[in-house]
Every structure is written in C-alpha cells, then in structure tokens.
Amino acid sequence: MTAKMADRIATVLFVLIALIIVLLLAGLLGYILVKGLAVINWKFITTPPKFMQAGGGVGPQLYNSIYLLILTTIITTPVGMGAGIYLAEYAKPGRLTHFLRTSIEILSSLPSIVVGLFGLLLFVNYTGWGYTLMGGALALSIFNLPLMVRITEDAISAVPREQKEAALALGLTHWTTITKVLIPSALPGIITGTILASGRVFGEAAALLYTSGMSTPALDFSNWNPFSPDSPLNPFRPGETLAVNIWKINSEGLVPDVKEIASGASALLVLAILAFNLLARALGSFLYRKMTSVK
Amino acid sequence: MEDKVQGIDLTKKRGSIVFFDKLGFSLTFISAIILIITTASIYIFVASKGFATFFVNGVNIIDFLTGTEWNPLRTAEEGGPLYGTFPFIFGSFAVTFMAALISAPLGIGAAVFMTEIAPSWGQKILQPVIELLVGIPSVVYGFIGLTLVVPFIRNYVGGLGFGLLAGTIVLAVMILPTITSISVDTLRAVPREMKEGSYALGATRWQTIYRILFRASIPGFITAVVFGMARAFGEALAVQMVLGNAPLIPKDLVSPASTITSIITINMGHTVSGSAENNVLWSLALLLLAMSALFIFVIRMIAKRRRFTS
Numbered sequence: 001m002t003a004k005m006a007d008r009i010a011t012v013l014f015v016l017i018a019l020i021i022v023l024l025l026a027g028l029l030g031y032i033l034v035k036g037l038a039v040i041n042w043k044f045i046t047t048p049p050k051f052m053q054a055g056g057g058v059g060p061q062l063y064n065s066i067y068l069l070i071l072t073t074i075i076t077t078p079v080g081m082g083a084g085i086y087l088a089e090y091a092k093p094g095r096l097t098h099f100l101r102t103s104i105e106i107l108s109s110l111p112s113i114v115v116g117l118f119g120l121l122l123f124v125n126y127t128g129w130g131y132t133l134m135g136g137a138l139a140l141s142i143f144n145l146p147l148m149v150r151i152t153e154d155a156i157s158a159v160p161r162e163q164k165e166a167a168l169a170l171g172l173t174h175w176t177t178i179t180k181v182l183i184p185s186a187l188p189g190i191i192t193g194t195i196l197a198s199g200r201v202f203g204e205a206a207a208l209l210y211t212s213g214m215s216t217p218a219l220d221f222s223n224w225n226p227f228s229p230d231s232p233l234n235p236f237r238p239g240e241t242l243a244v245n246i247w248k249i250n251s252e253g254l255v256p257d258v259k260e261i262a263s264g265a266s267a268l269l270v271l272a273i274l275a276f277n278l279l280a281r282a283l284g285s286f287l288y289r290k291m292t293s294v295k
Numbered sequence: 296m297e298d299k300v301q302g303i304d305l306t307k308k309r310g311s312i313v314f315f316d317k318l319g320f321s322l323t324f325i326s327a328i329i330l331i332i333t334t335a336s337i338y339i340f341v342a343s344k345g346f347a348t349f350f351v352n353g354v355n356i357i358d359f360l361t362g363t364e365w366n367p368l369r370t371a372e373e374g375g376p377l378y379g380t381f382p383f384i385f386g387s388f389a390v391t392f393m394a395a396l397i398s399a400p401l402g403i404g405a406a407v408f409m410t411e412i413a414p415s416w417g418q419k420i421l422q423p424v425i426e427l428l429v430g431i432p433s434v435v436y437g438f439i440g441l442t443l444v445v446p447f448i449r450n451y452v453g454g455l456g457f458g459l460l461a462g463t464i465v466l467a468v469m470i471l472p473t474i475t476s477i478s479v480d481t482l483r484a485v486p487r488e489m490k491e492g493s494y495a496l497g498a499t500r501w502q503t504i505y506r507i508l509f510r511a512s513i514p515g516f517i518t519a520v521v522f523g524m525a526r527a528f529g530e531a532l533a534v535q536m537v538l539g540n541a542p543l544i545p546k547d548l549v550s551p552a553s554t555i556t557s558i559i560t561i562n563m564g565h566t567v568s569g570s571a572e573n574n575v576l577w578s579l580a581l582l583l584l585a586m587s588a589l590f591i592f593v594i595r596m597i598a599k600r601r602r603f604t605s
Contacts, residue, residue: 003499010501014412017404018421021475024468025424028431028439082326090320091327100327103334109587110337111529113556117563117580118337121344125568142333149330173312175319203432206531206556210563246434247532250441251561259442266435273430 029270036267039260045268048218049245054257058265060216063232064133064239065202065272068212071137071235072201076144077194083145084152089178108146112206115143119211131238136212140201147200151193155186184291192284199276203269205243213238214248242269338584344574345581352571354378359578365542365558367572378575380555382544384582387554389459390534391527394466399520401467402474409475410482411504421475429472437536440465445537454549457539462554465533470523477522481515482508514597521597525590529583531556555579 043057050056083100091097119139129135159182167177183190216239219232226233240248246262246269249255348354362379369376405425409417444464449456485508493503509516539551540561559576566573 003502007499007501010504011412014404014408017401018408018412018417021401021405021428021471022420022424025428028468029427031439031443032431032435079326079329082323083330086323086327090323100331103331105591106334106588107330107337109525109529109591111531111556111583111587113529113531113559114337114341114580114583114587117559117577118340120563121340122336142337145330145333173316175316176312178319199430203430203435205432205434206560209560214564243432243434246438247536250438250536262438262442266438269432269435270430273432274427277426277430 032263032266032270035263036265036270039264040267044264048216049249049261050255052254052256054255054260056255056257056261058242058245058261058268060219060232061240061242061245061265062268063219064212064216065241065243067232067235068133068136068140068208068239068241069198069201071133072140072144073194073198075137075141076148079141080145080148081152081190084149085156085178085183087149088153088156089174089182104146104149107142108150110143112143112204115139116207116210118142119207123211129236131211131213131215132236133212133239134235136208136239136241137235139207139211140204143204143207144197144201147197148194151197152186152190155189155193156182158189159185188284188287188291191287192280195276195280195283199273202272202276203243205241205247208241208244209247212240212244214240214244216240341577341581341584344577346578348378348571348574348578352574354571354575354578359575360384363544367575376571378571380558380575380579380582382542383553383555383558383579385544386459386462386538386552387528387556389552390462390466390538390554391524393459393463394470394527395520395524397463397467398471398474398523399516402471402519402523403478403516405471405475406478406482407504407508409479411500411508425472425475428468433469433530433533434536436465436469437533440533440537448549452549454547455539455551456549457537457551458545458547458549459538459552460548461537462534462552463548465537466527466530469530469533470527473526474519474523477519478512478516481512481519484515485511514600518594518597521590521593525587528586528590529556531560535560555583559583 045057045062046059047057048060049058083104087097087100091100116139119135119142123129123135123138124131127135156178163181163185164177167181168174172180217230217237220228220230221232223231224233225231226235228234229237231237242265246265249258250262255261348359349356359378359380361381362377363381364377364379365382366377405421409421440461444461445456447456448454448458448461452460489507489511490503493507494500498506534554535557538553538557540553540557541551542553542558545552559579562572563576566576
C-alpha cells in the first residue's frame with residue numbers, strides 16, 4: 001500500500017469517526033425530544049405526580065430543581081469567587097497554595113455519589129435536619145465549588161495586566177483594584193461560566209438521592225412563609241428534583257406510565273440545559289460588549 | 296492641614312481603606328480555607344466510617360476485597376453474613392476498562408479530525424456537539440440506556456439485556472467528550488514547527504499524524520483516557536440503571552452485574568446507619584475515594600513526564 005493510499009484511508013476513517021459522533025448526538029437529542037415533547041404540556045409541568053396510577057405530572061420536581069439551583073448558586077458564588085480571587089491575586093507559590101490546588105483537584109474529581117454520602121453523613125444525620133433541600137444545596141455546592149473557583153481564577157487572570165497596573169499606579173489599594181477594575185472586567189466570563197455550571201447542577205442526581213431525598217411533601221403554593229413545612233420556599237423540607245425523579249420512578253416501577261413521565265422529565269432537563277448553554281453565550285457576549293468598548 | 300481635603304479627614308479615610316484592603320484579603324483567604332477544610336473533612340468522615348467495618352464490625356479486609364459472596368442477610372446459623380465485595384470491584388473495573396477501550400479511539404479520532412483534518416468547520420461542528428454531550432445529565436443517559444440499549448441487546452445479542460455490555464456502552468458515550476476535549480488540547484500543544492518539518496520532508500498527512508503528532512501526544516492521550524476512566528469509575532446512576540444489579544460475578548457480558556457505585560446507590564437507603572452492612576457500604580465509598588485519588592496521582596505522574604504541554 002502506498003503512502004498516499006494509507007493517507008486516504010486514514011482520512012476517511014477520521015471523517016467517519018466525526019460523523020458517528022455527530023449522528024450519536026443527533027440521535028440522542030432527537031430521541032429525547034421526540035419522545036419527551038409528546039408528553040410535555042402545561043398540565044405535566046404544573047401538577048404533582050400520582051402514586052400507582054398514570055397521568056401524574058412533575059410540577060413540584062421542576063420547582064424543586066429550580067429552587068435548589070438558586071440555593072446552590074447563593075452558597076457557591078461567594079465562596080467560589082473568594083477562593084478564585086485568592087488564587088488569582090493573592091496566592092504565592094508555597095505549601096499552602098499547593099495544598100489548595102490539590103484540594104480543588106480532588107474535589108473536582110470526586111464521584112458525585114461520594115459527595116452525596118458525605119452530605120448524608122454531615123447535613124442529614126449529624127445536623128439532625130433529615131432530608132432537606134438545604135442539605136442538597138450544600139452537597140451540590142461541594143460538587144460545584146471547584147468549577148466556580150476555576151472559572152473565577154481564569155476570568156480574573158485573563159484581564160490585561162496593564163489595566164491592573166494602571167489602577168495600582170493611580171494609588172488604589174489591591175482590594176479596590178480587585179473590586180473596581182478586575183471583577184467588572186472579569187464579570188462576563190464569570191457569569192457565562194456560572195450559567196454553564198448551573199446546567200451541571202440542574203441535572204445532577206447522585207449527590208441528591210441521600211441529601212435532599214426522594215420525596216416531596218404536598219406543597220401549598222399559596223403559602224409563602226419560608227418557615228411553614230408545606231411552603232415551597234422552606235429550605236428545610238425534603239424535595240426531589242427532576243433528575244432524582246427520573247431515577248426513582250425507573251428503579252421503583254410503581255407508576256404505570258414510567259416511560260412517559262421519564263421521557264417528559266428527560267426532555268425538560270435537556271431543554272433546560274440547552275437553554276442554559278444559549279443563555280450563557282448570549283449573556284456573555286452582551287455583557288462583554290456592554291462593559292468594554294468593543295462594538 | 297494637608298490631611299483634610301474638601302472636609303474629608305484623609306487619615307480616617309486612609310484607615311478605612313486599609314481596613315477594607317485587609318478585610319478583602321481575609322474574605323478570599325477564608326474562602327480558600329473553606330475549600331481545604333471541605334476536602335479534608337470528606338476524607339476524614341468517609342474514612343472513619345469506612346474503616347469501622349474492619350475495626351468495629353471485625354470484617355476481615357482480605358475477605359472484604361477478595362470474597363466473591365455477598366450475602367449480608369445470611370443468618371448466624373448458616374455462618375453469619377458474608378461481605379465479599381469482589382463482584383462489585385470486578386464490575387467497576389470491567390465497565391471502566393471496556394468503556395475506555397471503545398471511547399479512546401473514537402475520542403482521539405474526533406480530536407484529530409477537529410485539529411488536523413478539518414480545523415475550520417470540523418471545529419465549529421464538533422465543539423458544540425461535544426459540549427452538549429457533556430451537558431446531558433447522567434440519569435438521562437441511564438434512561439436512554441434502559442429504554443434503547445437494553446432492549447436492543449436483549450433482542451440482537453442475547454440475555455436479559457441488562458449487564459456489563461449495556462453499562463459499557465452507556466459509559467463509553469458519557470466519557471467520550473472528556474477524552475475528546477483533552478485530546479484536542481494535547482494535539483494543539485504540539486509545536487507547529489514539528490508538523491511543518493514533517494510536511495516539508497514530504498510526509499503525507501497520515502504519516503505526520505501517526506509519526507509526529509501521535510508520538511508527541513501519547514502522554515496527553517493517556518491523561519485523557521485516565522480522566523475518562525475516573526469519570527466512568529465514579530459514575531453511579533446511569534450504570535446502576537442498566538446493569539441489572541445482581542451481586543455476583545457475571546458469567547458473560549449480557550448477564551446482570553453490579554459495580555461499587557451501583558451497590559452503594561441501591562443499598563444505602565435501606566440499611567440502618569451504624570450496622571455492619573451499612574458500614575461495608577462506607578468502606579466501598581472509601582474505596583471509590585481511594586481510586587479517585589489514584590487516578591489523580593497517575594495523571595500527575597504523567598504530567599511530570601510530558602514534554603509538550605501548553
């Protein structure tokens with residue numbers, strides 16, 4: 001076989017591989033959306049699930065997913081940004097920094113089920129809360145923090161050196177430089193990254209099975225007192241998310257229309273993640289245009 | 296006098312500026328410390344629970360790792376409960392390696408396509424495809440495995456459909472984006488001059504790819520595959536949904552099997568905290584932690600030996 005022949009064969013092979021992957025995604029998305037969109041309607045996304053009979057919805061689960069995402073973001077953002085700023089601006093090469101980087105590496109490669117078990121031990125048993133959304137949010141924060149740190153550090157390190165030096169030369173303190181110069185320029189990157197990370201949080205289930213639990217109490221959506229046990233706003237009540245629900249109904253098999261509900265919930269999850277991706281891109285470029293002079 | 300400008304006492308103002316400067320530093324420092332404490336406490340908590348199996352419940356660690364029989368409910372008359380976890384360990388390694396075997400050539404191939412074959416439009420198409428594949432939640436992969444892969448295997452390969460083969464296929468798709476994106480970074484880091492030198496000598500594209508690019512990128516490819524394997528090893532729900540969950544070493548690829556993660560997922564909910572059976576599950580979680588640390592260690596060892604890193 002001549003070198004040219006081999007070259008052609010190899011090229012065809014690489015094109016085939018690329019084609020397989022594109023078709024794989026198209027097939028997956030097509031399958032999820034076609035199956036799921038047939039199920040999704042207003043009733044499906046607003047009514048609670050039914051036990052032992054068909055026709056239930058995923059209203060509370062969808063609500064819990066969104067609420068949990070908000071709680072997680074509130075916990076993750078300050079700590080993640082703080083540590084990211086520390087790494088980008090203050091950390092000096094040394095044992096502590098090395099230790100911190102190792103910790104982040106370990107955290108980011110933890111299997112999510114282990115994070116869930118740790119949450120079970122600390123936020124469910126040790127605190128005595130039982131299964132709560134707060135416990136779930138804390139577990140998800142552990143899972144989300146390393147990503148948030150990396151996003152912030154990268155975004156701040158990407159700000160041109162001259163901007164920082166100009167601010168310092170004007171006599172601003174290091175902290176003022178960070179809050180008034182570095183963070184505003186890094187914000188588009190941070191926000192884009194945060195939204196992308198949200199997609200991961202939104203679809204996570206393994207860390208939640210044993211922290212926020214696999215059930216939701218009957219919620220009274222007219223009760224907005226966060227301390228009342230049937231209020232949707234109460235963070236100290238159990239609450240299963242969409243992703244947990246997909247797993248639960250499939251492994252229990254108690255509902256006759258498992259396939260339909262799981263298809264619908266899968267499609268909702270995938271649509272939400274598509275929306276997060278598009279939103280991240282759009283908002284990122286919008287903020288970038290707004291905060292810099294690029295037209 | 297100079298300390299007062301427009302009625303503002305500059306000494307006071309300077310004091311508060313210095314205070315905020317220190318406060319800002321302290322806040323970021325505390326955040327960093329929170330991360331370290333979290334990591335340390337995960338290890339301490341899981342280890343203290345995981346070791347209880349051996350020190351409190353008196354399970355022999357060798358029996359635990361190599362025993363092939365899992366029967367926690369066996370009564371005392373029959374000889375007491377058996378905690379052999381080898382079937383799960385075997386299952387975890389089997390699906391992880393087989394998934395890597397399928398996914399590595401596809402992922403590396405896709406990376407070559409994106410960087411060498413069609414850098415302009417190939418990149419534009421495959422990049423979002425890879426990002427979306429990462430974005431699909433693992434339970435959705437599990438659900439698709441359950442409704443598509445398992446029946447397919449049952450009808451065309453044989454067996455019940457549940458088993459290592461189904462688990463492997465689901466995991467292979469899940470780790471594909473990881474392997475692809477790290478491989479792309481690796482290929483991009485190969486110095487341009489090396490490639491151009493090869494072309495200038497009259498080598499074809501394929502010769503350049505496998506003689507120059509592949510050789511320079513091997514450590515990076517290994518890193519990519521190890522990252523993928525780390526993800527596969529720790530994945531719980533998607534695998535559990537398609538594996539069939541029988542606590543024994545399967546005789547073939549299409550019989551029900553279990554992994555470390557799947558047995559934890561199923562049993563953690565209905566065992567009593569503090570009981571021997573519950574503690575054994577924690578020991579398995581500790582094993583997962585140890586494996587994830589081992590994967591990091593391997594990646595670091597490779598990184599030390601890498602020559603062409605960005």
